[in-house]
Amino acid sequence: MSTATDANTIAPDAGARSETAIRPTRPFYWSVRRELWEHRSIWIAPLAAAGLVLFGFLIRLVRLPHVLITVNGLPPMKQSLAYASPFAGAAAAILVVGLIVAVFYCLGSLGGERRDRSILFWKSLPASDLTTVLAKAFVPLLIVPVVIFAVTIATQIIMLLIGSVVLAANGMNVSAIWTHWPMAKMTVAFAYLVAVITLWYAPLYGWFMMVSAWARKMAILWAVLPPIGLSIVEHIAFDTSWVGDLINYRVGGFVEEAFASLPNRHHIVIQTIDPYALLAPEKFLSTPGLWVGLLFAVAFFAAAVYLRRGREPA
Amino acid sequence: MAIIEARGLRKTFGKTAALDGIDLNVEPGRILGLIGPNGAGKSTLLNCVLGLIPYEGQLNVVGLDPWRARDRLMREVCFIADVAVLPRWIRVWQALDYVAGVHPRFDRTKAEAFLARTQIKRTSRVRELSKGMVTQLHLALVMAIDARLLVLDEPTLGLDLLFRKQFYDSLLNDYFDRHRTIVVTTHQVEEVQQILTDMMFINRGKIALSCTMEEFERRYAELTPRPEAVAEARALNPIYERQILGRSAMLFDGVDRTRLSTLGEVRTPSIADLFIAVMGEQTTPVQGMAA
Numbered sequence: 001m002s003t004a005t006d007a008n009t010i011a012p013d014a015g016a017r018s019e020t021a022i023r024p025t026r027p028f029y030w031s032v033r034r035e036l037w038e039h040r041s042i043w044i045a046p047l048a049a050a051g052l053v054l055f056g057f058l059i060r061l062v063r064l065p066h067v068l069i070t071v072n073g074l075p076p077m078k079q080s081l082a083y084a085s086p087f088a089g090a091a092a093a094i095l096v097v098g099l100i101v102a103v104f105y106c107l108g109s110l111g112g113e114r115r116d117r118s119i120l121f122w123k124s125l126p127a128s129d130l131t132t133v134l135a136k137a138f139v140p141l142l143i144v145p146v147v148i149f150a151v152t153i154a155t156q157i158i159m160l161l162i163g164s165v166v167l168a169a170n171g172m173n174v175s176a177i178w179t180h181w182p183m184a185k186m187t188v189a190f191a192y193l194v195a196v197i198t199l200w201y202a203p204l205y206g207w208f209m210m211v212s213a214w215a216r217k218m219a220i221l222w223a224v225l226p227p228i229g230l231s232i233v234e235h236i237a238f239d240t241s242w243v244g245d246l247i248n249y250r251v252g253g254f255v256e257e258a259f260a261s262l263p264n265r266h267h268i269v270i271q272t273i274d275p276y277a278l279l280a281p282e283k284f285l286s287t288p289g290l291w292v293g294l295l296f297a298v299a300f301f302a303a304a305v306y307l308r309r310g311r312e313p314a
Numbered sequence: 315m316a317i318i319e320a321r322g323l324r325k326t327f328g329k330t331a332a333l334d335g336i337d338l339n340v341e342p343g344r345i346l347g348l349i350g351p352n353g354a355g356k357s358t359l360l361n362c363v364l365g366l367i368p369y370e371g372q373l374n375v376v377g378l379d380p381w382r383a384r385d386r387l388m389r390e391v392c393f394i395a396d397v398a399v400l401p402r403w404i405r406v407w408q409a410l411d412y413v414a415g416v417h418p419r420f421d422r423t424k425a426e427a428f429l430a431r432t433q434i435k436r437t438s439r440v441r442e443l444s445k446g447m448v449t450q451l452h453l454a455l456v457m458a459i460d461a462r463l464l465v466l467d468e469p470t471l472g473l474d475l476l477f478r479k480q481f482y483d484s485l486l487n488d489y490f491d492r493h494r495t496i497v498v499t500t501h502q503v504e505e506v507q508q509i510l511t512d513m514m515f516i517n518r519g520k521i522a523l524s525c526t527m528e529e530f531e532r533r534y535a536e537l538t539p540r541p542e543a544v545a546e547a548r549a550l551n552p553i554y555e556r557q558i559l560g561r562s563a564m565l566f567d568g569v570d571r572t573r574l575s576t577l578g579e580v581r582t583p584s585i586a587d588l589f590i591a592v593m594g595e596q597t598t599p600v601q602g603m604a605a
Contacts, residue, residue: 022418030415037408038401118401121452123366124393127416128385309384310368 027127031135032143035109041101042139043147049097050155053090057159060086061166068172083180087159091152091190098148099197102140106208107219109136110308115217119311129309133209137301140205145198153187182275189275192258196284200254203293206300213307249289258284317342317463317495318363321372325358325519332358333369334519340512342462343492347506348499349589350516356499359516360467363497364393376462389418392456393465400448402441406434413455425458428488446477453481457489464489466498470505478502482509503586513585515592523592531582535571537564539578547577554591565591 036042060067071082110133113119122132160183164174211223231243260280284290320338324331332355340346348356362369365380365387373380376390400409406429414422429436432450440448449470456464470478486509490496500506513530515522525533539547544562548555550573552564565583566574574580 023414023420025416025418027416030412033415034408034412037405038403113401116402117395117399120366120393120395120399121401123384124364124388124395125413125416126385126388126418131385 025126027131028135031127031132032138035135035139036143039105039139042105042144043151045101046094046098046147046151049094050090050151053086053093053155054158057086057090057162061162064166064170080180083177087156087181087186090155090159094152094155095148095194095197098144098151099201102144102201102205103208105144106136106140106205107212107223109139109209110213110304110311111215111217111219114311119308129305133213133301133305133308136209137205137304141198141202145194149191149194152190156181156183156186185275189279192279192281196254196258199290200250200258200293202297203300204250206297206304210300210304210307213304213311250293253289254284257287257289315342315377316340316374317344317376318497319372319374320362323359323362323369323371323373325355325362325367325369331519333362335371336516336519336521338514338521340495340497342495344511345490345496345498345509346512346514347503347510347585348497348514348516349503349585350499350522351593354516355519356516357467358519360393360465360497360499364391364465390461391463391465392459392461393467394452394456394469396468396471398445398448400440400452403439405437405439406451407436409440409451409455410436413459417459419460420455421458421460425454428454428457428484446473449473449477449481453484457484462494464494464496466496466500468500469498470500470502478505482506485509503589504584507585510585515589517593523588530585530588533568534583534588535566535569535574536581536583536587537566537574537578538562538581539564543577547574550574554587554594556587563587 067082071079074082113122160177160181163177167174167177208219208223212219215222227243227247231241231247234243235241258280259278260283316339318338318340320336323333323336323338325333334355336355336359338359348359350356358367361367362373363375363380365375365382365384368381375387378387378390380387404412410422410425413420413425429451432447432454434443434447434451434454440451443451470481473481482505485496498506498510510527512524512526514524537547537552538558538561541561547562547564550566550569553567554565556563565587571580
């Protein structure tokens with residue numbers, strides 16, 4: 001009797017496991033979600049920058065009569081620049097904030113989980129090191145650029161609308177603002193700029209993530225000081241600046257490589273020069289620096305996967 | 315098929331061998347306690363089993379090579395490293411979402427039902443929970459996973475008595491069945507003695523003693539001899555003797571219990587006492603009640 005009940009209670013149990021529906025999973029998607037939960041600065045910081053820009057812009061509008069007197073007294077070129085500068089400024093502010101967020105994100109991406117030992121929790125789940133590192137790489141390579149782009153364009157549209165309303169309310173010519181800042185073309189140009197910077201900086205992000213996976217603490221120092229030290233040593237020893245040039249090229253080289261060089265860059269005037277004329281995608285795509293950089297990026301991310309796999313909590 | 319199978323497992327850090335040739339065979343349905351002093355190699359062994367570190371020798375866990383296939387292994391194996399590994403920033407609902415999103419054998423309703431019996435709010439962050447609640451949350455996540463092997467490394471470290479008791483009660487009543495296997499290391503040996511089916515002493519990377527609890531109970535006996543029988547008892551070669559409140563307590567290995575019972579009171583010893591008896595000779599001072 002007792003054996004019969006035993007068999008009955010065990011049998012369904014025994015079958016239970018194999019019958020348990022194996023639910024489909026999406027480790028990559030949820031790994032990315034996880035990054036966004038943890039690092040809310042990814043979207044909060046650009047939004048805060050946008051808020052500051054709009055705040056400044058509103059003050060400018062309050063001072064509008066004064067601003068317009070100054071602006072109307074300028075030669076046409078400078079006039080155009082005066083109209084365009086708040087929009088360019090907004091883009092620059094949000095872009096810089098976004099890039100800073102991306103860099104600091106990378107520097108903490110694989111060290112933080114070891115420091116708080118949560119790596120033991122993440123590794124107790126069926127998400128591979130490759131999936132995890134790819135999800136983390138996805139943040140600076142896609143999420144941050146998209147956030148930068150979306151926040152910037154939204155901010156500029158708000159600025160255009162508020163600006164137009166204020167100009168109209170003061171009985172002034174609304175079209176000036178739209179001609180001085182051709183929104184549609186500028187949107188395309190800005191998307192190009194963000195894409196260029198992201199591709200160009202990919203090896204930097206990879207380097208920062210690799211250092212983050214490797215360094216026990218102070219990843220920022222390990223990431224920044226050795227290259228600088230190397231360039232100083234090189235300078236003293238050989239009187240050359242090969243390393244320093246390489247760093248400069250990687251940080252600012254995209255300007256030369258991805259945009260048309262104009263005879264007088266200082267006087268780029270939106271009204272007189274089509275923004276599209278500045279974009280040089282063929283030149284950028286044929287730059288060895290881009291492809292070599294991407295190769296390095298892949299190598300750095302691969303090294304990060306390798307390091308995370310064998311790393312124990314700090 | 316064995317759940318864990320190790321042959322000549324070795325792991326060296328620099329020149330020191332953390333694991334020095336471990337042979338291990340854990341069958342399904344067992345609860346194995348790994349006991350050893352700090353630095354004996356318990357955690358290193360578990361880290362090998364979980365695919366967290368590379369090793370030399372042969373190791374198979376649920377038929378997989380842990381180091382090569384950690385992510386596949388983690389579909390069949392769960393582990394709680396210690397109470398402090400849940401990320402402090404995560405909210406309870408996020409933890410549920412994430413595990414449900416990556417684990418094919420996670421039963422969310424089960425986890426929610428377990429959480430409903432606790433004070434844990436779905437919107438709380440881990441950092442806002444008490445240590446005991448964090449353990450409850452981790453346990454809720456792990457028990458809702460239909461895994462074949464559960465590895466617990468000091469799961470109740472720093473918890474108060476009540477939570478420690480609840481932890482093992484939940485584990486036994488709501489989780490364990492004959493198809494699951496549990497490997498646990500803990501310093502609180504007294505608490506797990508009742509639930510173990512097997513025990514293993516590890517010292518300096520080697521297995522010092524390995525037996526089932528039935529063997530343990532058959533083989534070892536603790537005698538508190540009557541004062542006049544002390545000398546006679548000593549003549550039977552106890553492997554360990556200690557003084558409690560002026561009376562001797564002697565630990566015997568393989569001495570007939572009926573024989574011993576003529577000399578005084580006979581009990582099954584605690585694992586902790588056996589540990590001190592077996593390891594005392596081999597280790598430098600054992601700290602307190604160490605295990």
